[in-house]
Amino acid sequence: MIRPFITIIVFIAAWWAVTAFTSIPPFMLPAPGAVAQTLYQQAPYLAANAGVTLGEILLGLLVGTVLGGLAALGIAASATLQRWLWPILVLSQAIPVFALAPLLVLWLGFGIGSKVAMAVLVIFFPVTANFLDGLRRTESGWLDLAHTMNGSRLHILLNLRLPAALPAFASGLRVATAVAPIGAILGEWVGASSGLGYVMINANARIQTALMFAALVILAAMTITLYVAVDALLRRLLTWAPGG
Amino acid sequence: MPPGIELRGLDLRYAGAEIFSGLTLILPPAEFSVLLGPSGAGKTSLLRIIAGLEPPDAGTVTATDNAPLAGRVSYMAQQDLLLPWASALKNVCLGARLRGEPQNFARAQELLEQVGLPHRASARPAELSGGERQRVALARTLYEDRPVVLMDEPFSSLDAITRVRMQDLAAKFLAGRTVLLITHDPFEACRLGHSFTILSGSPARLAVPTRLPGIPPRAPDEDGILHLQGELLRQLAQS
Numbered sequence: 001m002i003r004p005f006i007t008i009i010v011f012i013a014a015w016w017a018v019t020a021f022t023s024i025p026p027f028m029l030p031a032p033g034a035v036a037q038t039l040y041q042q043a044p045y046l047a048a049n050a051g052v053t054l055g056e057i058l059l060g061l062l063v064g065t066v067l068g069g070l071a072a073l074g075i076a077a078s079a080t081l082q083r084w085l086w087p088i089l090v091l092s093q094a095i096p097v098f099a100l101a102p103l104l105v106l107w108l109g110f111g112i113g114s115k116v117a118m119a120v121l122v123i124f125f126p127v128t129a130n131f132l133d134g135l136r137r138t139e140s141g142w143l144d145l146a147h148t149m150n151g152s153r154l155h156i157l158l159n160l161r162l163p164a165a166l167p168a169f170a171s172g173l174r175v176a177t178a179v180a181p182i183g184a185i186l187g188e189w190v191g192a193s194s195g196l197g198y199v200m201i202n203a204n205a206r207i208q209t210a211l212m213f214a215a216l217v218i219l220a221a222m223t224i225t226l227y228v229a230v231d232a233l234l235r236r237l238l239t240w241a242p243g244g
Numbered sequence: 245m246p247p248g249i250e251l252r253g254l255d256l257r258y259a260g261a262e263i264f265s266g267l268t269l270i271l272p273p274a275e276f277s278v279l280l281g282p283s284g285a286g287k288t289s290l291l292r293i294i295a296g297l298e299p300p301d302a303g304t305v306t307a308t309d310n311a312p313l314a315g316r317v318s319y320m321a322q323q324d325l326l327l328p329w330a331s332a333l334k335n336v337c338l339g340a341r342l343r344g345e346p347q348n349f350a351r352a353q354e355l356l357e358q359v360g361l362p363h364r365a366s367a368r369p370a371e372l373s374g375g376e377r378q379r380v381a382l383a384r385t386l387y388e389d390r391p392v393v394l395m396d397e398p399f400s401s402l403d404a405i406t407r408v409r410m411q412d413l414a415a416k417f418l419a420g421r422t423v424l425l426i427t428h429d430p431f432e433a434c435r436l437g438h439s440f441t442i443l444s445g446s447p448a449r450l451a452v453p454t455r456l457p458g459i460p461p462r463a464p465d466e467d468g469i470l471h472l473q474g475e476l477l478r479q480l481a482q483s
């Protein structure tokens with residue numbers, strides 16, 4: 001529990017040492033103190049924009065998880081869906097999401113829609129792939145048992161394969177939680193009127209490097225907190241699974 | 245009266261290798277038939293064929309009453325196959341859930357009481373001992389209430405005392421059903437079987453079944469059980 005704090009303190013100390021003992025100008029690397037001061041002075045502005053980004057991330061996570069979960073269930077339930085949908089999903093991973101960001105902004109506008117869509121795009125595949133993997137790896141002994149019990153395909157899927165795949169689904173959700181902010185920020189960089197990504201782009205253009213770092217610090221803190229919270233929640237829900 | 249089971253001319257090959265061929269055997273109705281034999285002989289494969297989990301390469305499995313066997317067989321494996329996320333009670337009702345039927349919790353609770361676990365209904369499998377888990381698996385088998393029960397070394401991972409208790413429970417609650425029990429334990433075979441037969445060789449063949457005197461379950465210290473074990477070991481060694 002104490003180790004992350006030590007890591008952070010060492011990191012900040014090293015950062016401070018670099019700014020104090022080298023001639024790197026502040027507009028390239030501001031000192032930790034300057035960033036902290038900006039965080040304090042610009043708190044309301046940063047908080048409002050962080051709220052926007054957090055909303056995009058949470059909404060993206062929700063929509064992406066639901067869609068990804070349904071896609072995996074559909075593919076697991078139907079051989080036809082598997083033949084049509086799965087190759088498309090795998091192929092879609094060959095297109096960098098970054099390349100789609102401008103298009104999404106063009107289609108969905110500067111508002112929250114295009115950012116949520118970006119977040120959904122980056123998390124859909126990890127959620128679907130992990131969950132589907134879990135759905136396909138049901139222990140064969142259980143399936144044999146289900147077969148001798150005359151279980152129906154649908155009820156075996158819902159009552160046996162689905163719960164058995166929840167730990168795999170949870171792995172996908174953890175990955176999704178870690179990458180969803182990337183999608184939202186990317187969307188904001190391409191075109192937005194609020195959000196931490198917008199703050200960063202703006203600050204960068206005006207060489208307000210300390211403000212940019214402040215936004216970055218908030219983003220990192222938000223991502224880590226979100227991940228820890230989701231991880232703890234999943235562990236609580238899946239106490240039966242080895243290793244949470 | 246449950247049906248007997250007739251195996252006729254069963255062949256099984258895996259990737260060209262002949263596991264067994266021409267197996268013919270009758271499991272008499274309402275009796276415990278015990279199947280023994282060296283590891284790899286094909287006992288589990290035979291049981292899976294009877295359970296309808298795998299097709300044989302040739303031959304037939306029929307019920308002596310000529311009705312189809314599907315839906316009348318339940319299966320207990322060496323692993324208890326309990327679902328780790330479900331309580332003991334819900335594990336007992338699993339069959340109903342998988343068929344989309346309403347679950348009869350009162351009956352499941354009653355079965356848990358019968359196998360000696362009245363207070364463990366809400367426990368998850370991880371909170372149960374190996375013996376308790378096998379009892380839940382037995383209750384799950386009884387919940388299915390099938391006339392034919394196939395058991396593949398169901399008690400092999402238990403300690404001696406727990407194993408004897410489980411044998412008593414199985415003999416008590418499965419009496420009157422047609423049971424095929426695979427075991428490596430001559431003592432278990434002699435306690436529970438009406439008859440035993442040995443599967444051995446390559447490709448494996450079935451010996452003529454040997455009938456055991458008396459009515460199971462035979463007490464562990466019953467006169468003659470040692471003698472029976474000696475006879476069985478001799479047959480196993482010769483096979």
Ligand SMILES: Nc1ncnc2c1ncn2[C@@H]1O[C@H](COP(=O)(O)OP(=O)(O)OP(=O)(O)O)[C@@H](O)[C@H]1O
Binds near residue numbers: 263281
């Ligand atoms: N799915 C499979 N594919 C290929 N070979 C298999 C398969 N299942 C079993 N075998 C082979 O068939 C043979 C019989 O296996 P089986 O599990 O029926 O033996 P067994 O008599 O039950 O052995 P044990 O006493 O160790 O449980 C073994 O040689 C095994 O390697």
Ligand SMILES: [Mg+2]
Binds near residue numbers: 287288289
């Ligand atoms: Mg076996």
